[in-house]
Amino acid sequence: MKKLMSGAQILLECLHQEGCDVIFGYPGGVLLPIYDAIYDRKDIKHILVRHEQGAAHAADGYARASGKVGVCLATSGPGATNLITGIATANMDSIPMVCITGQVRTANIGTDAFQEADSVGITLPIVKYSYLVKKTEDLPGAIAEAFYIARTGRPGPTLVDLPVDVSNTSIEWSPEDYKPSKSHPYYQPQSIGDLKQIKALAKAINDSEKPVLYVGGGIISSGAQEELTKLSELTNIYVTNTLMGKGAIDETHVNSLGMLGMHGSAYANYAVHHCDLLIGIGARFDDRVTGKVDQFAPNAFFAHIEIDPAEIGKVVRCDIPIIGDAKVILTELLKHVEPKPRLPWNDRIDEWKKEFPLWYPDDENLYAPFLVEQINRLTNYEAIMVTDVGQHQMWAGQWFKSKRARNWLSSGGLGTMGYGLPAAIGAQLAHPEKRVICFTGDGSIQMNSQEFMTAVVYKLPIIVVINNNRSLGMVRQWQELFWNSRFSHTDMQAAPDFMKLIDAYGGIGFRVTTRQEAIEALTEALKITDRPIVVEAILPTEEKVWPMVPSGQPVDQMMVRRHNLETEGDEWSFADEEKELERLLKKQKKSGK
Numbered sequence: 107m108k109k110l111m112s113g114a115q116i117l118l119e120c121l122h123q124e125g126c127d128v129i130f131g132y133p134g135g136v137l138l139p140i141y142d143a144i145y146d147r148k149d150i151k152h153i154l155v156r157h158e159q160g161a162a163h164a165a166d167g168y169a170r171a172s173g174k175v176g177v178c179l180a181t182s183g184p185g186a187t188n189l190i191t192g193i194a195t196a197n198m199d200s201i202p203m204v205c206i207t208g209q210v211r212t213a214n215i216g217t218d219a220f221q222e223a224d225s226v227g228i229t230l231p232i233v234k235y236s237y238l239v240k241k242t243e244d245l246p247g248a249i250a251e252a253f254y255i256a257r258t259g260r261p262g263p264t265l266v267d268l269p270v271d272v273s274n275t276s277i278e279w280s281p282e283d284y285k286p287s288k289s290h291p292y293y294q295p296q297s298i299g300d301l302k303q304i305k306a307l308a309k310a311i312n313d314s315e316k317p318v319l320y321v322g323g324g325i326i327s328s329g330a331q332e333e334l335t336k337l338s339e340l341t342n343i344y345v346t347n348t349l350m351g352k353g354a355i356d357e358t359h360v361n362s363l364g365m366l367g368m369h370g371s372a373y374a375n376y377a378v379h380h381c382d383l384l385i386g387i388g389a390r391f392d393d394r395v396t397g398k399v400d401q402f403a404p405n406a407f408f409a410h411i412e413i414d415p416a417e418i419g420k421v422v423r424c425d426i427p428i429i430g431d432a433k434v435i436l437t438e439l440l441k442h443v444e445p446k447p448r449l450p451w452n453d454r455i456d457e458w459k460k461e462f463p464l465w466y467p468d469d470e471n472l473y474a475p476f477l478v479e480q481i482n483r484l485t486n487y488e489a490i491m492v493t494d495v496g497q498h499q500m501w502a503g504q505w506f507k508s509k510r511a512r513n514w515l516s517s518g519g520l521g522t523m524g525y526g527l528p529a530a531i532g533a534q535l536a537h538p539e540k541r542v543i544c545f546t547g548d549g550s551i552q553m554n555s556q557e558f559m560t561a562v563v564y565k566l567p568i569i570v571v572i573n574n575n576r577s578l579g580m581v582r583q584w585q586e587l588f589w590n591s592r593f594s595h596t597d598m599q600a601a602p603d604f605m606k607l608i609d610a611y612g613g614i615g616f617r618v619t620t621r622q623e624a625i626e627a628l629t630e631a632l633k634i635t636d637r638p639i640v641v642e643a644i645l646p647t648e649e650k651v652w653p654m655v656p657s658g659q660p661v662d663q664m665m666v667r668r669h670n671l672e673t674e675g676d677e678w679s680f681a682d683e684e685k686e687l688e689r690l691l692k693k694q695k696k697s698g699k
């Protein structure tokens with residue numbers, strides 16, 4: 107039945123019908139009609155963050171953890187511009203989000219009115235769709251399009267800009283009038299891949315002696331983990347994943363090579379470098395993966411399964427392009443591939459695994475990989491891991507074993523420091539029953555630490571592990587290796603006392619300096635269920651992430667760290683297979699194994 111409803115009430119009704127049960131937002135003058143309408147709704151929970159950037163990352167974290175569309179709300183002008191980093195982050199990682207911004211009255215648009223900013227214009231390059239609603243009657247259609255476009259095809263953020271008079275004006279409307287979109291006249295992503303191309307790929311797989319699967323976030327967004335695992339098991343092809351592709355295949359599976367690229371495992375990089383067929387699925391050949399492009403997988407035939415046609419051939423040439431949804435295409439591909447043992451190829455990769463394992467020194471120090479291993483163990487691989495950006499992120503990428511999709515959240519494409527805590531808030535709200543760990547650095551946590559307050563208010567027991575190396579570690583690492591150890595402005599010794607900080611917000615803190623203390627603190631933290639916890643780990647400043655492919659080098663040119671058996675010290679150099687083997691034999695002889 108039609109009744110008089112304000113634009114704000116209509117907005118909330120549309121959001122509800124789109125399945126939105128949480129909004130992350132921050133009020134302001136032009137949002138008053140919406141905030142007044144929210145006051146009466148029991149079916150949509152509003153989370154009041156402490157900064158709009160937090161709202162955008164929280165909506166993103168909610169979307170990544172749940173597979174639903176995340177929704178955030180910000181006021182005109184500074185509220186909207188504070189969302190930008192979060193929108194760009196979601197855009198780079200293809201995360202579905204609907205961002206609603208308030209706008210000044212339609213009559214005032216373009217007059218430099220108080221708190222006016224051109225939100226549609228500013229966000230144009232970082233959204234899939236944006237719409238300035240000029241009439242209340244147009245609002246339901248705009249919301250329907252925004253959700254449909256955000257969640258279909260290659261997912262991504264959309265924006266609806268809502269002038270205050272539009273949300274304040276009432277029209278005759280009935281909730282039954284709302285029609286979620288099922289199609290769009292001009293936006294028609296293709297999901298079914300071309301059968302001829304799929305058969306061509308099946309033949310290439312059946313003929314190949316040295317294939318590798320290279321998978322990204324597209325597997326997660328299409329829900330194709332099962333099909334990928336089946337393909338890998340049936341054809342005996344090992345799988346390497348991007349940072350975004352963690353959880354595409356269980357990383358404890360024998361066929362998993364973990365992450366590749368700049369800080370990927372050496373064996374994944376060698377496998378890609380020497381393969382004869384590289385099958386990319388839902389991954390975009392990012393420069394952190396390819397290194398020097400013209401020497402990337404130099405002898406390989408390239409196949410690319412991808413929903414976004416613009417990605418095909420963007421970075422590397424493509425011999426077999428297949429445009430469509432990964433799950434749909436893999437389901438079809440599975441009908442055409444044959445089982446085949448991949449010997450001696452897989453044996454060779456297994457040898458690389460033994461020669462160049464990921465490792466960290468077995469000394470008294472506390473190291474980030476140790477912390478990650480304990481998190482794996484103490485949570486039985488069930489935690490949702492959310493990272494910030496820096497060395498700690500790469501260590502987590504290497505050591506956190508993601509056994510399933512959507513338990514790994516990290517800003518891959520944009521590399522946004524400050525992402526971790528608010529994204530963890532979104533993930534915890536999506537999964538109140540799970541343990542959410544925010545693995546962060548002493549630099550990154552200072553970028554959105556105000557969101558500790560949000561976590562306290564909503565009683566979210568997020569465990570924030572601060573890797574305190576008293577520096578902007580990743581930048582410091584580059585300065586040490588490539589800029590003559592001139593540590594210009596990467597010192598972070600001037601930092602708040604994190605124990606006092608979390609205490610001031612109303613959470614609980616543990617500071618740990620030894621491995622035993624770390625285990626005890628994590629164990630205690632896991633018992634706390636009603637507030638955020640900080641575990642601040644004091645780590646060595648000089649520690650570096652290994653292996654490392656220097657920027658712009660081919661990925662087989664990795665620098666690795668090894669323990670010098672003569673001097674008992676550490677050294678690093680470009681990986682040399684022969685030397686490595688010799689060292690391994692010496693080590694075995696020394697330990698009598």
Ligand SMILES: Cc1ncc(C[n+]2csc(CCOP(=O)(O)OP(=O)(O)O)c2C)c(N)n1
Nearest residue numbers: 496497498521523547548549550578579580
């Ligand atoms: C918003 C933002 N500013 C700057 C950078 C560049 N950057 C990348 S890693 C890094 C250092 C991160 O330091 P910290 O959070 O302490 O983590 P660590 O590397 O020490 O583990 C910086 C400054 C970034 N990624 N994001």
